[in-house]
Amino acid sequence: MRYGIIIMVIIMDRMNELINLLNKYAYEYYTLDKPSVGDDEYDRLMQELIKIETNHPSWIKVDSPTRKIGGEIISQFEKVVHDVPMFSLGNVFNEDEILEFDERISKVFPNHKYVCELKIDGLAVSLEYRGGKLYKAATRGDGIVGEDITHNVKTIKTIPHKLNEDVDITVRGEIFMSKESFNKLNEKSIKNNEPMFQNPRNAAAGSIRQLDSSVALSRNLDAFLYHYPNSKFNTHYESLSYIKKLGFPVNPNIILCDSISDVISYVHKWTEKRNDLDYEIDGIVIKLNDIKMQDELGYTAKVPKWATAYKFPPMQVMTKLTNIIFTVGRTGQITPNAVLEPVKVAGSTISRATLHNQDFCKEKDIRIGDYVYIYKAGDVIPAVDRVELKKRNGSEKKFVMISSCPMCGSKLQKKEDMVDYFCDNVLCPARNIESLIHFVSRDAMNIEGLGERIIEDFYNYGYIKKFSDIYKLDSKKEELIELEGFGNKSVDSILSAISKSKENSLERLLFALGIKGIGSKTAKLLAKQYSTIDNLINTTTDELSKIKDIGDILSSNIIEYFKDEKNIKEINELKSLSINMIYLGEKVIEDETFKNKRFVITGSFSNISRLDLKNYIENRGGFTTDAVSKKTNVVIVGDDPGSKYDKALSLNIEIWNKEKLFDIIK
DNA sequence: GCACCTCGAGTTCA
DNA sequence: CTCGAGGTGC
Numbered sequence: 001m002r003y004g005i006i007i008m009v010i011i012m013d014r015m016n017e018l019i020n021l022l023n024k025y026a027y028e029y030y031t032l033d034k035p036s037v038g039d040d041e042y043d044r045l046m047q048e049l050i051k052i053e054t055n056h057p058s059w060i061k062v063d064s065p066t067r068k069i070g071g072e073i074i075s076q077f078e079k080v081v082h083d084v085p086m087f088s089l090g091n092v093f094n095e096d097e098i099l100e101f102d103e104r105i106s107k108v109f110p111n112h113k114y115v116c117e118l119k120i121d122g123l124a125v126s127l128e129y130r131g132g133k134l135y136k137a138a139t140r141g142d143g144i145v146g147e148d149i150t151h152n153v154k155t156i157k158t159i160p161h162k163l164n165e166d167v168d169i170t171v172r173g174e175i176f177m178s179k180e181s182f183n184k185l186n187e188k189s190i191k192n193n194e195p196m197f198q199n200p201r202n203a204a205a206g207s208i209r210q211l212d213s214s215v216a217l218s219r220n221l222d223a224f225l226y227h228y229p230n231s232k233f234n235t236h237y238e239s240l241s242y243i244k245k246l247g248f249p250v251n252p253n254i255i256l257c258d259s260i261s262d263v264i265s266y267v268h269k270w271t272e273k274r275n276d277l278d279y280e281i282d283g284i285v286i287k288l289n290d291i292k293m294q295d296e297l298g299y300t301a302k303v304p305k306w307a308t309a310y311k312f313p314p315m316q317v318m319t320k321l322t323n324i325i326f327t328v329g330r331t332g333q334i335t336p337n338a339v340l341e342p343v344k345v346a347g348s349t350i351s352r353a354t355l356h357n358q359d360f361c362k363e364k365d366i367r368i369g370d371y372v373y374i375y376k377a378g379d380v381i382p383a384v385d386r387v388e389l390k391k392r393n394g395s396e397k398k399f400v401m402i403s404s405c406p407m408c409g410s411k412l413q414k415k416e417d418m419v420d421y422f423c424d425n426v427l428c429p430a431r432n433i434e435s436l437i438h439f440v441s442r443d444a445m446n447i448e449g450l451g452e453r454i455i456e457d458f459y460n461y462g463y464i465k466k467f468s469d470i471y472k473l474d475s476k477k478e479e480l481i482e483l484e485g486f487g488n489k490s491v492d493s494i495l496s497a498i499s500k501s502k503e504n505s506l507e508r509l510l511f512a513l514g515i516k517g518i519g520s521k522t523a524k525l526l527a528k529q530y531s532t533i534d535n536l537i538n539t540t541t542d543e544l545s546k547i548k549d550i551g552d553i554l555s556s557n558i559i560e561y562f563k564d565e566k567n568i569k570e571i572n573e574l575k576s577l578s579i580n581m582i583y584l585g586e587k588v589i590e591d592e593t594f595k596n597k598r599f600v601i602t603g604s605f606s607n608i609s610r611l612d613l614k615n616y617i618e619n620r621g622g623f624t625t626d627a628v629s630k631k632t633n634v635v636i637v638g639d640d641p642g643s644k645y646d647k648a649l650s651l652n653i654e655i656w657n658k659e660k661l662f663d664i665i666k
Numbered sequence: 667g668c669a670c671c672t673c674g675a676g677t678t679c680a
Numbered sequence: 681c682t683c684g685a686g687g688t689g690c
C-alpha cells in the first residue's frame with residue numbers, strides 16, 4: 001500500500017515536470033527561432049503527459065498544455081475569459097468555393113451585400129475599453145479564454161489609450177509587424193549575432209509574448225481593428241466607420257460589395273497586389289454586411305456561417321534549376337531530382353525537389369538551366385510547378401533520361417508500358433543501403449537511433465551488409481565504440497533498440513523485408529492471414545490470389561521472393577538470431593463511433609501525433625486510408641489541412657474538426 | 667475494358 | 681503530397 005502511494009507521488013511529480021517543460025518549450029517555440037528541443041521530443045513528452053492524464057483524469061490542471069487548443073500555450077500571462085467568444089473563420093480556396101459560399105447565403109437572403117477585408121497575417125486581439133480608456137487587451141487563445149497582454153498592447157502606437165468618446169466597448173482586430181519593421185529587426189539580429197525570426201507573424205507573436213513590455217515597444221508593432229461584437233449598428237460597414245471615428249486604426253482597403261462578382265474582382269486585385277503592401281496578408285475575408293442577417297445565419301460548431309476567409313494559393317517562388325540528378329531507391333527505382341539554387345519558400349530554404357519520373361519532366365519540358373516555380377505541396381514537400389519560359393536563353397539543356405545506374409553503372413531496365421526505370425543489380429550499393437534504411441525505419445522494425453547516416457557509414461565500414469548483420473552488431477561492440485562520433489552510451493542505446501526490435505510482430509518483419517509491392521498495409525493483411533512466416537513461405541499463388549486485395553501480380557511477387565534461396569537463407573539466419581516471426585495480433589476495443597468506418601486524417605494536431613491518432617482509430621475497429629473518396633466516412637481535419645479537406649467538402653463527407661475530435665477521444 | 671479506389675514508393679527540411 | 685501501378689467490380 002505504502003509502495004503504491006510512493007509511486008503515485010512519483011507519477012504526479014513527473015506530470016508537473018512535464019507540464020513545466022512543455023510550457024517552456026512552447027514558449028521558446030513562439031519566441032525563439034531555434035527552440036531547445038525539436039518537434040519529435042516535444043511530441044514524445046506530450047504523449048507521456050497525455051498517458052498520465054488519461055490514467056488520472058482528476059489530476060488534470062488548468063494550465064496543462066493538453067488543455068489548450070491550437071497551440072496557444074503559455075501560462076505566464078493572466079487568463080482572460082472573452083465575454084463573446086472569439087471565433088475563427090472557415091476557409092475557401094478558389095473561386096468556385098467562394099460562389100458556393102455565396103449560394104448558401106443567397107438561398108436564405110436573396111438580397112445582401114458583403115464587406116471584403118484583407119486578411120492580415122498577425123495575431124488576433126481583443127481590446128476592451130471602459131469609459132473610453134483602454135482597460136484590457138487579450139489574445140484569442142482558444143477562443144474562449146485568452147491571455148492578458150495589456151502591458152504589451154499599450155506599447156503599440158496606433159492603438160489609442162483613450163477614445164474620442166467615453167464609451168464602454170470591446171473591439172477585435174489583428175496585431176502585426178510591418179515588413180519594414182521586420183526587416184529592420186532581423187538586420188539588427190544579424191548584427192548582434194542573435195537568432196532571426198522566420199517571418200513577420202512569428203516576430204509579432206514573439207514580441208507580444210514578452211513579459212517585459214520594453215521589448216514590444218522596440219519592436220514597432222501595429223494593428224488594424226475589424227470587428228465590433230454586439231454592434232449597435234445595422235451593418236458591419238457602419239460599425240467599422242464608427243470604430244474608425246472612435247480613433248481605432250481601420251484598414252483603408254476595406255470595401256462594400258453589392259454582388260459576389262465585386263467580391264471576386266476584389267480577390268483578384270489583391271492576389272496581384274499583395275506584395276505591394278507593407279504588411280503580409282494571407283487571404284481575403286468576406287463578411288455578410290447586414291448584422292440581422294448574420295445573427296439569423298448564426299454559427300456552425302465553430303465558425304460563423306455568414307463569413308469566410310479566402311486563402312491565397314500557396315506561395316510560389318522562382319529559382320534556377322542548376323542540375324538534374326538521379327537517385328536510386330531501395331527497389332532500384334530511379335528518380336530524377338531537381339537541384340535548385342537555394343530559395344526561401346514559405347519559411348524554409350529549398351535546394352532540392354523531386355521530379356518524379358521522366359514523363360513528368362518531359363510533360364513540363366523541364367531543362368537544366370531553366371527558371372522554375374517552386375511551391376510547397378501541402379505546405380511541406382517542395383515541388384516544381386512549371387517552367388518560366390520567358391527566362392529561357394537557349395543555353396538550357398534538354399532533359400535526358402540516363403541509361404545506366406548512377407551508383408553501380410549497370411544498365412537500367414524499363415518494362416514496356418511502365419514509366420519508371422530500374423536498376424536491377426541486387427548488389428547495387430545504393431539499393432542495399434536503401435533496403436537497410438527501410439528495414440530499420442519506423443513502420444518497419446522501428447530501430448530507434450539507427451538512422452540513415454549511421455546505416456550508410458556501417459555499410460561502408462562493412463559492419464552491416466545484410467539485415468542479419470544488424471543483429472550481430474553486439475559482438476562488435478568494442479570496435480564500434482572506437483569509431484568517431486560513437487561512445488559507450490550511444491552504442492549501448494543502439495544495441496538495446498536493436499534487441500528490442502526482435503520482439504516485433506510478424507507484419508513489421510514482412511514489411512521490413514521489402515518484398516516488391518508489399519507495404520505496411522498488405523504486410524499486416526498477410527500476417528493476420530498466415531500467423532507465421534512459415535505458413536506464408538509454404539503457400540501457393542492460388543491461395544494468395546484468393547485473398548481480397550491481393551491479385552496475380554502481388555501473389556507471384558511473394559512466391560518469387562520466397563523461392564529465392566538467398567532470401568530463405570537470410571530468413572533462417574534471422575530466425576537463429578531469435579527474431580520473432582509470429583503475428584502477435586492486436587487488441588481491439590469495440591467502439592461504435594469508430595467500428596467499420598473509414599477515416600482520413602489531414603492536417604496536424606497539437607496534442608496527438610497522426611500516427612497515434614491512426615492507431616487509436618484502428619484499435620477501435622476503424623480503418624484509416626490516405627485518400628478521400630466516396631467510401632470515406634469521416635475526414636478528420638487538423639491545422640493547415642491539405643487538399644483532402646476540399647475534397648471532403650465537395651463530396652459532402654462528415655468532417656471532424658479538432659474540437660469534435662477531442663470531444664470524442666477526450 | 668474502364669472507372670474508381672487503394673496502396674506503395676519516393677520525397678524535403680530542420 | 682504526388683505520382684504510378686495494382687486490384688476490384690461493373
